[in-house]
Amino acid sequence: xxxxxxxxxxxxxxxxxxxxxxxxxxxxxxxxxxxxxxxxxxxxxxxxxxxxxxxxxxxxxxxxxxxxxxxxxxxxxxxxxxxxxxxxxxxxxxxxxxxxxxxxxxxxxxxxxxxxxxxxxxxxxxxxxxxxxxxxxxxxxxxxxxxxxxxxxxxxxxxxxxxxxxxxxxxxxxxxxxxxxxxxxxxxxxxxxxxxxxxxxxxxxxxxxxxxxxxxxxxxxxxxxxxxxxxxxxxxxxxxxxxxxxxxxxxxxxxxxxxxxxxxxxxxxxxxxxxxxxxxxxxxxx
Numbered sequence: 001x002x003x004x005x006x007x008x009x010x011x012x013x014x015x016x017x018x019x020x021x022x023x024x025x026x027x028x029x030x031x032x033x034x035x036x037x038x039x040x041x042x043x044x045x046x047x048x049x050x051x052x053x054x055x056x057x058x059x060x061x062x063x064x065x066x067x068x069x070x071x072x073x074x075x076x077x078x079x080x081x082x083x084x085x086x087x088x089x090x091x092x093x094x095x096x097x098x099x100x101x102x103x104x105x106x107x108x109x110x111x112x113x114x115x116x117x118x119x120x121x122x123x124x125x126x127x128x129x130x131x132x133x134x135x136x137x138x139x140x141x142x143x144x145x146x147x148x149x150x151x152x153x154x155x156x157x158x159x160x161x162x163x164x165x166x167x168x169x170x171x172x173x174x175x176x177x178x179x180x181x182x183x184x185x186x187x188x189x190x191x192x193x194x195x196x197x198x199x200x201x202x203x204x205x206x207x208x209x210x211x212x213x214x215x216x217x218x219x220x221x222x223x224x225x226x227x228x229x230x231x232x233x234x235x236x237x238x239x240x241x242x243x244x245x246x247x248x249x250x251x252x253x254x255x256x257x258x259x260x261x262x263x264x265x266x267x268x269x270x271x272x273x274x275x276x277x278x279x280x281x282x283x284x285x286x
Contacts, residue, residue, distance in 0.1 A: 057132075065137070067080075097130075106119060136176070142184075199216070227277075233271065
């Protein structure tokens with residue numbers, strides 16, 4: 001029986017990969033081509049005159065994508081979609097512009113399902129218009145080789161690096177990957193203008209995608225920590241402590257050990273990007 005503390009790795013990833021590898025290669029080739037084509041337009045958009053900032057995240061593109069919808073045993077669950085919904089609400093409350101914030105689920109069993117290609121095209125469109133920075137958040141299952149990205153695609157570390165470089169060239173970028181083994185993405189994504197958070201080390205599971213789970217544990221800790229965090233550095237520290245505390249309380253081992261990597265330029269920038277609470281009396285941009 002799958003419980004709410006089940007590791008988030010997908011036991012069926014390896015066998016599914018063997019059956020669908022040619023399809024995955026074709027799908028991913030198309031996705032990479034789409035994003036690289038958008039990169040030139042994004043670069044042109046960066047030459048447009050700056051608009052007066054109305055908040056610290058004015059002009060930022062943001063996206064939260066729930067890229068899986070199943071337990072590690074393959075049964076449908078709501079945990080990833082719950083996280084997508086409430087992460088989006090939390091980041092908007094912290095100061096991100098809802099008009100420049102994209103969220104989507106890649107589950108196919110909903111009315112008007114969104115494909116991986118469509119999701120990335122929509123994010124690319126936003127990134128062409130909002131060029132000051134990027135927040136990209138992916139929640140899904142993972143393996144030691146890749147992140148599940150919808151029913152027919154996966155993101156390897158190389159593919160993820162290409163994707164982020166195409167969507168968000170030459171701008172401050174925060175990438176959060178919530179999945180088992182998500183530490184595999186750290187090296188490929190690292191850079192002076194990047195902050196990377198992952199739910200686990202490259203050799204560790206993360207927890208909380210079983211039947212009855214409200215959120216994956218890492219996502220739940222981000223949601224819980226957001227209202228009290230003043231910026232992304234504090235949010236990362238609070239989230240890591242929250243995950244460690246919950247895993248210890250439930251006796252889960254080995255610990256997932258969420259990872260944080262902050263580039264040199266971002267170490268200087270992030271403390272200035274303080275979250276602005278709606279209705280808290282703080283003027284936008286103050």
